[in-house]
Amino acid sequence: MKGLLAPLIILAKRAAWTLLTLWLVYTISFALMWSVPGGPFKSEKKIPEAIKRNIEAKFHFNDPVWKQYLDYMWDICHFDFRASFKLEDFTVNEVISQGFPVSASLGIFALLFALLFGTTAGVISASRRNSVIDVAFMGLATIGIAIPNFVLAGISIIVVVFWLHLLPASGWGTIQQILLPALCLSAPFAAYIARLTRAGMLEVLNLDYIRTAYAKGLLPRNVVIRHALRGALLPVVSYLGPATAGILTGSLVVERLFNIPGSGSHFIEAALGQDYTLEMGMVLVYTLLLSVMNTLVDFSYAVIDPRVKLE
Amino acid sequence: MPFLRKAFPYLAIALGLASLAWAVSFGTLPKADFTFDNGNEIRTADPSKATGQPENRVINALFEGLLRSLPDEGWERKYGPGENVPMTPQGAMAESFDVSEDGRVYTFHMRKGAQWSNGDPVTAVDFAWSWRRMLHPETASEYAYQLYYLVGAEGYNTAVVQEGGLVEVELDGTRRDKLQAFPRGTIVRGKVLTITKPPEPPELAKDSKANAEAKSKAEATWKESWVYEVEVASVEPSAEDPDPKQISTGGKIVCCIDPAKAKSVDAGSLVKILHILPDFEETVGVKAESPEKLVVTLKSRTAYFDELVAFYPLYPVNRKCVEEHGSPNWTKPENLVCNGPYTMQFRRIRDRIRLVKNPKYWDEQQVQLQVIDAMAVKSETTTLNMYLNDQIDWATQLPPPMIPKLKQIMPKEFPSAPMLTVYLYRVNVTKPGLDNAKVRRALNLAIDKKNICEIITRAGEVPATSVVPPGLAGYTPPPGTQYDPKLASKLLEEAGFPSGRGLPPIEIVYNELDAHRTIAERIQQMWRENLGIGVQLRGVEWGTYLDLQNKLDYHVARAGWIADYPDPNTFLDMWTSSSQQNQTGWKNKDFDALIEKAGTEPDRKKRMELLRDAEAILIEESPILPIYWYVSKNLVKPHVKGWFLNSQDTHPLTLLRVDHENSPIGSAGP
Numbered sequence: 019m020k021g022l023l024a025p026l027i028i029l030a031k032r033a034a035w036t037l038l039t040l041w042l043v044y045t046i047s048f049a050l051m052w053s054v055p056g057g058p059f060k061s062e063k064k065i066p067e068a069i070k071r072n073i074e075a076k077f078h079f080n081d082p083v084w085k086q087y088l089d090y091m092w093d094i095c096h097f098d099f100r101a102s103f104k105l106e107d108f109t110v111n112e113v114i115s116q117g118f119p120v121s122a123s124l125g126i127f128a129l130l131f132a133l134l135f136g137t138t139a140g141v142i143s144a145s146r147r148n149s150v151i152d153v154a155f156m157g158l159a160t161i162g163i164a165i166p167n168f169v170l171a172g173i174s175i176i177v178v179v180f181w182l183h184l185l186p187a188s189g190w191g192t193i194q195q196i197l198l199p200a201l202c203l204s205a206p207f208a209a210y211i212a213r214l215t216r217a218g219m220l221e222v223l224n225l226d227y228i229r230t231a232y233a234k235g236l237l238p239r240n241v242v243i244r245h246a247l248r249g250a251l252l253p254v255v256s257y258l259g260p261a262t263a264g265i266l267t268g269s270l271v272v273e274r275l276f277n278i279p280g281s282g283s284h285f286i287e288a289a290l291g292q293d294y295t296l297e298m299g300m301v302l303v304y305t306l307l308l309s310v311m312n313t314l315v316d317f318s319y320a321v322i323d324p325r326v327k328l329e
Numbered sequence: 330m331p332f333l334r335k336a337f338p339y340l341a342i343a344l345g346l347a348s349l350a351w352a353v354s355f356g357t358l359p360k361a362d363f364t365f366d367n368g369n370e371i372r373t374a375d376p377s378k379a380t381g382q383p384e385n386r387v388i389n390a391l392f393e394g395l396l397r398s399l400p401d402e403g404w405e406r407k408y409g410p411g412e413n414v415p416m417t418p419q420g421a422m423a424e425s426f427d428v429s430e431d432g433r434v435y436t437f438h439m440r441k442g443a444q445w446s447n448g449d450p451v452t453a454v455d456f457a458w459s460w461r462r463m464l465h466p467e468t469a470s471e472y473a474y475q476l477y478y479l480v481g482a483e484g485y486n487t488a489v490v491q492e493g494g495l496v497e498v499e500l501d502g503t504r505r506d507k508l509q510a511f512p513r514g515t516i517v518r519g520k521v522l523t524i525t526k527p528p529e530p531p532e533l534a535k536d537s538k539a540n541a542e543a544k545s546k547a548e549a550t551w552k553e554s555w556v557y558e559v560e561v562a563s564v565e566p567s568a569e570d571p572d573p574k575q576i577s578t579g580g581k582i583v584c585c586i587d588p589a590k591a592k593s594v595d596a597g598s599l600v601k602i603l604h605i606l607p608d609f610e611e612t613v614g615v616k617a618e619s620p621e622k623l624v625v626t627l628k629s630r631t632a633y634f635d636e637l638v639a640f641y642p643l644y645p646v647n648r649k650c651v652e653e654h655g656s657p658n659w660t661k662p663e664n665l666v667c668n669g670p671y672t673m674q675f676r677r678i679r680d681r682i683r684l685v686k687n688p689k690y691w692d693e694q695q696v697q698l699q700v701i702d703a704m705a706v707k708s709e710t711t712t713l714n715m716y717l718n719d720q721i722d723w724a725t726q727l728p729p730p731m732i733p734k735l736k737q738i739m740p741k742e743f744p745s746a747p748m749l750t751v752y753l754y755r756v757n758v759t760k761p762g763l764d765n766a767k768v769r770r771a772l773n774l775a776i777d778k779k780n781i782c783e784i785i786t787r788a789g790e791v792p793a794t795s796v797v798p799p800g801l802a803g804y805t806p807p808p809g810t811q812y813d814p815k816l817a818s819k820l821l822e823e824a825g826f827p828s829g830r831g832l833p834p835i836e837i838v839y840n841e842l843d844a845h846r847t848i849a850e851r852i853q854q855m856w857r858e859n860l861g862i863g864v865q866l867r868g869v870e871w872g873t874y875l876d877l878q879n880k881l882d883y884h885v886a887r888a889g890w891i892a893d894y895p896d897p898n899t900f901l902d903m904w905t906s907s908s909q910q911n912q913t914g915w916k917n918k919d920f921d922a923l924i925e926k927a928g929t930e931p932d933r934k935k936r937m938e939l940l941r942d943a944e945a946i947l948i949e950e951s952p953i954l955p956i957y958w959y960v961s962k963n964l965v966k967p968h969v970k971g972w973f974l975n976s977q978d979t980h981p982l983t984l985l986r987v988d989h990e991n992s993p994i995g996s997a998g999p
Contacts, residue, residue, distance in 0.1 A: 054872065067545040069469045069486070076469075076508065105678060106373040107657040116678050126348040133345075179718055187714035189704070190680055191358040277704075277711045279680035287370070287679065287707065292872060321333050 025317070036309040043305045044094065044298070048087055051294045077103070077295075090298075099299035104291050110299035113284055118303075120190060121273070121280035125265045127200035132207035132261065137247075137254065139208070140215020144223065144250075145242055155212060162209030167268055171202045171275045188277040199276040203268055207261045211254055218250030225249075252319075259315030263308050361683065361702040363969070363987055365723035366712045370679045370705040374660040376644040377463035380471050382725075382891075382978075385641055387703055390671040390684050390982050392644040395437050395456065395623070396635055397421040399981060400973065413746045413800055414973045416895075418639040422451050422668065423623070432630030432931055437623040444689045445647050447666045453623035457615050459645040464613070466604070467510035468656075472642035474909075475893070478634060480614030480626045484607050490557070494521050495608040498559060498584060501601040503570035512652045515573045516565040517582060518608055525556040527591065540880060554590035557605055558583050575600075629929045632936060636894035670696045670983045679705050684982075697971075697986040716964050722987070723972070723980075724964040729844060732788040732962060742964050745789055746974040749798050749892035750959040751900065752790075754837070754852075754885050755878065758952050759914035762832045763884060767824035769951035772885075773810055774817035775859040776852055782957050785847050793955035795948055797897045797940075800976045804897050804937050807945035814859035821860055829861035838877055839887040841868035848956070849887065878912045885954075892977060897940045898927065904947060915952030 074080050077100075078089060093100060099110035139159065143152040178198055179187045185198045222228060223246055231241045273282035281300060288296035368383040376388045396418035408414045423437035443451040460479075463470045464486045477483045490496055496519065503514030532539040532547035539547070561580050566573050576582055584600040585591045591599060607613070614626030627634060637643060650666035651659045658664060662673040670692070671684035684701040687693065704721060706712045709728040713735075716724040727735065736743050756769050763769060778792035791799070794809025818828070826832040837853065839845040846868055853864040869877065877883045892899045902908065902924050906916040920943050927939035947953070961978040971984040 067487075067549045069466055069473070071549050072467045073469045101657075104372060105370065106378065107375070107660045107676075108678060113678055122348075123351070126345075126351075130345055130349060175714060179714065186720055187718040188706075188711050189715070189720060190677075193353060274708065275711070277680075277706055277708065277715075279677055279705075283679050283707070318337070321337055 029313070032309075032313050036306065036313075039309060040302060040305055043301060044091060045087075047298050047301050048090070051298070052083065054292070077101075094298075094302065099302075100295045102288075102293055102296045104288070104293040105296070110296050113296055114281065114299055114303055117279065117281035117284045120278060121266070121269055121282055124196065124200055124203065124269055124273070124278060124280060125262070127196055128203040128207070128265050128269075129258075129262065131200055131204035132211055132265075133254075135204070136208040136211025137215050137251070139212040140250075141219060141242060141247065143212065143216045144219030145238075147220065152216075156216070159209035159212045162205045163213075165205070167202050167206065168271050168275060170205055171199070171272060174198060174202055175275075188275075190278045190280075195276075195278075199272050199278060202276075203265060203272045206268075207264060211257065211261070214253045214257055215250060218253050219246055222246045222249040256315065256319050258318075259312050262311045262315075266304065266307065266311075359700075361700040362698045363700075363723075363982075363985060364702040364704060364721045366706040366715065366721050366725055367682070367703040368705070368726050369707060371682075373657060374665070374673070374676075374682075375646065375657065376641050377459065377468060377470050377472075377646060378656075379641065383703075383705075385979065386982075387682055387684075388641045388644065388669075389979070390669055390701070390703075391665070391667040391673060392641065392646075392669045393421045393690075394638055394641070394644045395421060395423040395426070396639040397981075398636075398639045398979065399984070400975075404973065405971075408973065410744060410974075411746065412974065413976050415802065416975055416977075416979075418635040421639075422456075422645070426635070432632075433627045435625040435627070435634060437625070439621045439623065440691060441621075443668065443691045445666050445668050446672050446687055446689050447647070447650070448689065449647070449649070449666075450620070451645065451668050452620035453617035454620055455645045455648065456623050457617040458648050460615050460643070461609050461613070462511060462646065462651070463642070464609075465510050466606070470642070475637055475640065475642045478627050478631045478637065480628050481607060481612035482614065485609055485613050488604065488606050490521060490524070490605050490607060492521050492524050495519070495562075495611045496521055496557075496559060496605050497608045498557075498582070498605050499603040500570070500573065500576075501603050503567050503573070504603075505567070505569050506655060509655045511648075511656075512567065514567045514603065515570045516567075517559065517561055517563075517573075517576060518565070519559045519562040521605075522558040522560055522581070525558075525591075527551070527554050542880070550590075553587040554585065556583060556585045556591045556599065559605075630931055631928065632933065633894045633896040633898065636896065640894060671701065674700075679707070681705060692983070696983050698982065701982060713964075716966075719966075722966045722969050727962050727964065729786070729788070735964065736789070739964070741967060743962075744965060744972075744974050745960050745962060747791055747798060747800055747976065748959045748961050748978050749800065749895060749899075749976045750889060751793060751796060751798055752848075752887070752889050752956045752959065753793070753796070754954040754956065755883075755888050755913045756885050756952055756954060757881055757883050757914055759881055760833070760884050762826070763835070765824045766950050767820045768826065768832070769954070770810075770949075771817040771820040771824070771860060772856065773951050773954045774813045774820070775856055776954065776956065777812045777855055778956055779812065780855075781848055781851055785851060786844075786957065788962055789960045790957040791960070793957050796944055796953065796955045797900045798892075798958040798976075801895060801897055803933060805941060807941050807948060810948060818860055829863070832862055834863045834865060835884045836865045836867050837885045837887070838867050838869060838874060838883045840871050840874040845887055881912065881914050888953075889959075895977060897937070897944070898924075901940060901943050901947065902928075904952065913952040915950065917946060917950060920946045920950075 071080065078086055081089070097111070099114070101109050102113055105113060139155045143155045146152050175187055175198070178184050185194050189195050228241060228246055231245050269280060270282035270286055273280045274286055284296060285300045285304070287293070288300055367386055371379070371384045371387055372381070373379050373384065374387055374391060376392050379388060398416040399419050400414045400416050404414050420440070422440055422443050424440040426435055426437045428435055437453070439451070439453050445451055460476055462468055464473055464476055464482055466486060466488055473486045498517040499513055500515045500517065505512055530547045530551050531537060532544050533551070537544070559582050561576060561578055561582060563578055564573055564576055582600050583598060584602045584605070586602055586605070588599040588601055616624045618624050645668065647666040650664060654661070654664045662675050665673050667687070670687055670690045672687045674683040674685045676682045682703045684703065686696055686699050690696065706715065709726045712721070712724045712726050713728055713731060715721045736745070756763050756772070758764050758769070782790045782792050794811065795806045797804065797806055799806070821827070821829065837849045839849050846866070849866050853866060856862045856864050878886050890900060890903070903910040904915065905911065905921045905924050923939050923943040923946070927936050927943065930936040930939055961974060965972050968987055968989045970986040970988050972980055
């Protein structure tokens with residue numbers, strides 16, 4: 019029984035921390051929104067006071083601050099993020115439920131690309147250590163980490179879209195439209211994974227059990243893929259947590275550049291356009307998501323590596 | 330654990346594949362016949378609440394007013410590709426209209442056979458109801474002032490109630506949904522006998538130092554504590570409150586919006602109400618005399634009222650649809666009932682609105698395009714990428730640095746002409762130094778506007794010599810001003826500030842955008858060189874920018890104004906003493922009188938002369954410094970036919986056709 023209880027306790031602890039984080043994030047965001055000058059209901063055309071009051075009443079702006087703070091928190095606890103300030107035809111819940119599948123889909127592609135290209139390049143580099151291929155791959159990886167994704171996006175649009183006429187420039191709805199942004203988004207993570215894999219492989223390839231495997235006369239391919247890779251991938255798995263977080267936040271920029279209607283675009287537009295309720299919803303959902311992802315990765319790490327104990 | 334450990338790689342792969350399959354399942358959209366970038370995501374598709382150009386395009390596709398703006402028959406032959414085609418209001422939901430002799434009463438005759446997309450007929454009642462909803466304070470329509478030309482409309486919109494006035498009172502707690510103004514709760518109609526007001530709050534005292542915002546807030550709160558004694562003429566119970574107790578026709582009610590604050594009266598006996606508004610049917614100048622006949626009574630002759638009726642804020646909405654689903658849910662594609670040439674198939678936030686042809690539209694035979702995508706594209710660079718890559722057929726926003734080059738390399742796809750939009754600087758005349766008209770004129774004369782248009786904006790903008798943009802039929806502007814640094818420094822000297830000595834420093838406020846900053850920097854330089862004035866720049870965030878102008882807490886601030894209707898009045902009446910948009914502190918009785926006189930002048934020529942005299946005062950006094958007039962900037966593919974230039978840069982989708990065969994070869998992409 020003890021074996022099952024430990025993870026549950028850890029889970030409960032994690033949940034408590036997550037709630038505390040969410041509360042802190044909520045409080046800070048609320049304070050920031052309150053302190054911005056001008057307020058969200060300003061427009062170039064002035065409106066009569068009677069009408070302004072009605073708008074303010076709709077968003078509870080005429081209540082005392084402490085009441086606004088508590089009421090808003092109460093609504094959020096019931097997963098009601100209220101109406102969007104600027105997208106008047108939608109509630110924040112609707113915007114989030116339209117945006118997240120798009121971002122998730124983009125993120126999944128990016129993550130798979132990162133894993134596929136990263137591990138492949140890492141394995142090849144390690145097994146052909148110090149060859150031309152190794153230097154080329156690792157050089158690429160260094161560039162991949164160094165170049166910010168908005169620069170990469172710009173360059174790839176010029177090359178792939180305008181010179182080669184291979185893919186559409188932007189938008190969402192077809193597989194072709196997913197490829198380029200997903201590749202741009204995955205590049206730094208693929209690069210990092212390649213280096214992790216290579217380092218892991220090099221370490222493992224020097225171990226006794228690999229030498230034993232070679233000595234038994236196994237094909238080098240089998241030794242590398244069957245025996246070495248498994249051990250070498252542990253750092254990669256532990257990197258998946260930060261990578262997911264990075265892809266989530268990185269997609270803010272990429273979505274904007276490729277005009278993808280995901281939550282990243284909503285996040286940025288809400289912040290720039292003073293859409294307070296939408297921004298609050300986005301910030302909280304992102305916080306929750308990052309927290310859950312980290313917990314998941316920690317658990318999966320314990321599952322893969324018997325040496326790791328959950329504490 | 331060990332089992333889980335063994336299964337993990339397979340689980341991970343399965344999970345990866347499953348999520349991949351899910352991600353791919355978003356599938357492919359069939360291509361639309363015509364795709365254009367519609368700028369920002371629209372704020373709302375509700376005609377009564379929307380403002381802005383992107384909203385204009387979508388709403389014009391979905392809804393139609395009593396009249397619609399179209400070019401006259403045969404325009405395609407009459408006007409060249411580089412010319413503005415004039416548009417006039419033509420029969421739409423109303424087949425025709427008559428105007429009374431004094432120009433105040435418009436009678437619209439509704440079109441027989443005009444239908445909503447649910448099959449119901451569009452009647453005069455729909456318009457009366459839609460305008461009532463628009464004017465209702467709770468609808469909070471920013472464009473409500475477009476109806477202020479009607480008798481009683483402003484009073485209804487701002488809830489002005491007086492003793493002896495006819496009112497409609499909405500009782501608290503009788504609505505289906507507290508947050509929805511329609512369907513309404515129980516309405517008591519009657520006459521106000523007395524209004525009991527508690528003492529005025531200190532903010533409203535004459536010598537109070539509270540700012541305008543605090544004042545109007547205090548006033549609104551104070552009004553909520555007024556107690557009204559109303560003689561009941563009739564009661565209209567709501568569905569939720571079929572038998573309103575204690576209220577009988579012929580009796581009296583004593584009511585208040587916020588009984589807790591009404592100190593003078595026993596709070597227990599008060600009826601709590603949501604609103605007390607002037608009686609719409611009795612006081613506001615719109616009446617559906619029959620389903621076929623809409624009678625509109627204006628405060629005074631308004632020469633451009635037909636233009637206003639053809640502008641989207643006055644379009645109708647479907648009562649059944651709005652009341653059933655509530656606002657904003659009625660605008661969801663699955664709920665929306667509309668009466669325009671298109672219906673909304675779906676709307677993906679910050680992606681696109683897909684419009685499909687409405688088979689119930691009365692002029693359905695004229696509509697050529699079956700499916701249109703209105704793309705929400707935030708970045709101008711993305712728009713250009715999409716256009717060059719053949720993803721869109723019409724681009725409405727372009728990156729400014731690219732415009733001169735685009736004009737040069739694809740002149741055939743870049744139609745451009747002057748627009749009814751002016752870029753200007755407001756001057757706060759309540760600041761020391763700037764209160765002197767000579768100083769303001771000097772500031773105006775010291776700006777080399779040609780230089781700004783040629784070096785900075787570079788899209789063919791026209792340096793503004795006066796305020797009203799050119800291209801309005803029948804209007805001759807007064808003699809304008811030219812760049813004249815010598816005269817400018819002479820004027821400054823006459824004002825008592827030779828070479829700028831003694832003049833308090835000036836600060837230019839603008840909302841933080843590259844384009845505005847560059848222009849402000851150039852003007853800063855010009856004023857320093859030509860007048861010797863020290864100028865500071867202050868780029869602020871949008872809300873702050875509006876706030877500073879609102880509170881008259883600036884020296885000089887940039888602004889832009891787009892015509893609400895094609896008439897010089899839209900650029901002039903905003904500078905009257907009582908206008909909300911003035912925001913310069915400038916007040917001139919002669920100017921106000923001329924604008925008012927022009928408003929009632931029946932003769933078109935004389936009216937234009939009055940407006941011209943008013944503009945002459947505006948130029949002489951210079952509370953605003955016009956910088957340049959905009960030009961339209963669009964990229965349109967050669968296979969798009971029926972697209973034409975006009976001074977308001979609006980392009981009816983109903984006239985567009987796509988003809989891939991007869992487009993010039995080589996100009997389109999691969």
